[in-house]
Amino acid sequence: MSLPHAILTALLEKPSSGLELARRFDKSIGYFWSATHQQIYRELGKLEQDGLIRALPAGAPARGQKKEYEVLPAGRDALTAWVSGSDAPRPVRDPLLLRLRAAAVVGTGGLEEELRRHLDLHRSQLAEYRAIEERDFPPERDGEEDRLRHAVLRGGIGLETFWTEWLAETLTALGERNEEKERKRRQ
Amino acid sequence: MSLPHAILTALLEKPSSGLELARRFDKSIGYFWSATHQQIYRELGKLEQDGLIRALPAGAPARGQKKEYEVLPAGRDALTAWVSGSDAPRPVRDPLLLRLRAAAVVGTGGLEEELRRHLDLHRSQLAEYRAIEERDFPPERDGEEDRLRHAVLRGGIGLETFWTEWLAETLTALGERNEEKERKRRQ
């Protein structure tokens, strides 16, 4: 139920074609709700059928032709209604935590390397978010209307901060564990 | 690809029936990889077919009868191999962030209430994790073999801490926004 509303939000900010949406998802909304271009095309078709969006009139609507969509009033209403809906909080569902837990039972294989790889990735994601924050939300110029967008970005920053700290901590703990093993092996 | 390995891990810790697994998922592994009993039954069937687990011999294997499974050597090997595998880090994919982002475009409906509800839920989840930590990982008694399990739990604690802080912060920001609106309205 989330993808169509993600698309409506993106289209309200700026009418776009399917591929443009896919690219913008990579840059902003996709940070917390990713989608492939196939998902997006399928969903655009459904939204058009349901009368929530429409294709902007263009020359010939053919296969290789760009097709731009805009949100209709019904679409805006649907999004407004959805905003006050409710979900259960999502549990994390991260395979890395699962691998760690499995490692507690069958032993850590090349897991440390994977943790370091993730640490690097999360660090650069964090740097990217901070750059966006500096660019789009400079201190003392945070207008009322942007506070929600800023809150979402702070969510991303908080999450990446958590991951980098946790990964660094966990790598340290693993390192100590290996040192203990080494000591035992040498005795 | 994660669910079968979650099940193998749980079964290695203790041979169980499908429903027992479903219940144990609710309490430990399910905190970061949830699954319904239907998913678990189906996956148990596949794992048995693939020769990674087997049903413990019991009286009559009938419909309403409990059926316990244990992991075979091939299953342990498969899990060991999987531990050193690799995934891309999961982006968050949380509808709440999406609603917030949508609210930046069509206005915040009853969203504040939803944020408060989530804050409560995350607070009690955090309290639960901390209770588990005190019970299972008392200071100075943290054996080498439990360090990985403790790391996973600290992951949960870190995430819940992030959410409670972010939600509290965001509610404050929303409150200020509303006060501004109030002031404007009164002028």
Next chain:
DNA sequence: GTCACCATGTAAATAGTTACATGATTTG
């Protein structure tokens, strides 16, 4: 013996991923 609950399962729908097909436009 019936009601509540334990236990296993089937079926159908929705969501998401991966691989590939096809036409249009731009660039050398």
Next chain:
DNA sequence: CAAATCATGTAACTATTTACATGGTGAC
């Protein structure tokens, strides 16, 4: 015009969720 890239789309598969079906066991 050939190659690269833009753009839309189909198909098949895997994963997840939701609703329901069926039998077994123990408490009253």
